[in-house]
Amino acid sequence: MDNTSGTFSFSRNKQGFTLIETMITIAIVAIMTAIALPSLNNFIVQMRVDNEVNELQRLLLTARNAAINSSQNAQLCPLKANDTCKPTTDWSGRIGVISIDGLIKEKSAISTGDKLTFTSQSVTYDPSGRSDNAALITFKYCPKSDTDYARGVSLSISGRSYLSADINGDGKDQDRAGATITCP
Numbered sequence: 001m002d003n004t005s006g007t008f009s010f011s012r013n014k015q016g017f018t019l020i021e022t023m024i025t026i027a028i029v030a031i032m033t034a035i036a037l038p039s040l041n042n043f044i045v046q047m048r049v050d051n052e053v054n055e056l057q058r059l060l061l062t063a064r065n066a067a068i069n070s071s072q073n074a075q076l077c078p079l080k081a082n083d084t085c086k087p088t089t090d091w092s093g094r095i096g097v098i099s100i101d102g103l104i105k106e107k108s109a110i111s112t113g114d115k116l117t118f119t120s121q122s123v124t125y126d127p128s129g130r131s132d133n134a135a136l137i138t139f140k141y142c143p144k145s146d147t148d149y150a151r152g153v154s155l156s157i158s159g160r161s162y163l164s165a166d167i168n169g170d171g172k173d174q175d176r177a178g179a180t181i182t183c184p
Contacts, residue, residue: 041145042146042149045143045145045146045149046149048111048114048143049141049143049149049150049151050151052110052111052114052116052141053139053141053151053152053153053163053164054163055107056095056107056116056139056141056153057153057161057163059076059095059096059097059105059107060076060123060153060155060161061161062097062104062105063075063076063097063099063104063123063125064125064129064131064159064161066097066099066104066125067099067125067126067127067129068125068127068128068129070099070100070101070127071127072099072100072127073099073100073124073125073126073127074097074098074099074100074104074124074125075097075098075099075122075123075124075125076095076096076097076098076122076123077095077096077098077121077122077123078090078091078093078094078095078121078122079093079094079095079096079103079106083096083098083102083103083106084098085098085121085122087121088121089117089118089119089120089121091116091117091118091139092109092110092114092115092116093109094106094107094108094109095107110141111143111144112144113144113145114141114142114143114144115140115141115142115144115183115184116139116140116141116142117139117140117142117184118137118138118139118140119137120133120137123155125159129158129159130157130158130159131155131156131157131158131159133155133157134157135157136154136155136156136157136175136176136177137154137155138152138153138154138155138164138175138176138181139152139153139154139155140152140181140182140183142183142184147182147183148171148172150172150173150181150182150183151163151164151173151181152164152173152175152181154175154176154177156176162175162176164181
């Protein structure tokens with residue numbers, strides 16, 4: 001009650017949003033989400049591929065170091081259930097490093113639908129750290145959803161491993177020899 005006139009006065013304070021303001025905000029968020037989702041999906045695929053090839057390279061380094069440190073051969077290969085090498089060129093299952101002491105380290109199977117291809121059944125390192133391959137060979141990791149994100153790990157005769165990179169700026173990775181990583 002107003003003391004001077006004896007009447008009530010109400011002040012109108014705006015609190016909250018109107019229906020129109022809320023609808024405009026939702027529309028803006030929907031447009032931004034529609035623009036961002038494809039980029040987010042591509043980012044997720046690229047991160048999955050990067051993680052897989054980095055883990056593969058770490059396994060190659062582990063096998064090489066195990067051979068050098070033990071002065072015995074060490075292998076990287078697809079694994080059987082009993083943690084021994086499986087004679088296959090299917091690298092999509094468990095992969096492990098095996099030395100004279102048995103299984104040293106393993107990597108779980110790759111994501112369903114993705115492919116990891118390699119022409120040999122195993123990679124064997126001798127005590128000097130050299131691999132048993134006669135030429136530069138490459139592991140190729142191909143995601144099921146977008147083969148443009150294929151990456152690889154090249155293995156030289158000296159036993160060193162190299163991650164693929166986009167050398168020529170075309171958006172696709174190349175191996176050490178300059179060949180584009182392609183999926184079968």
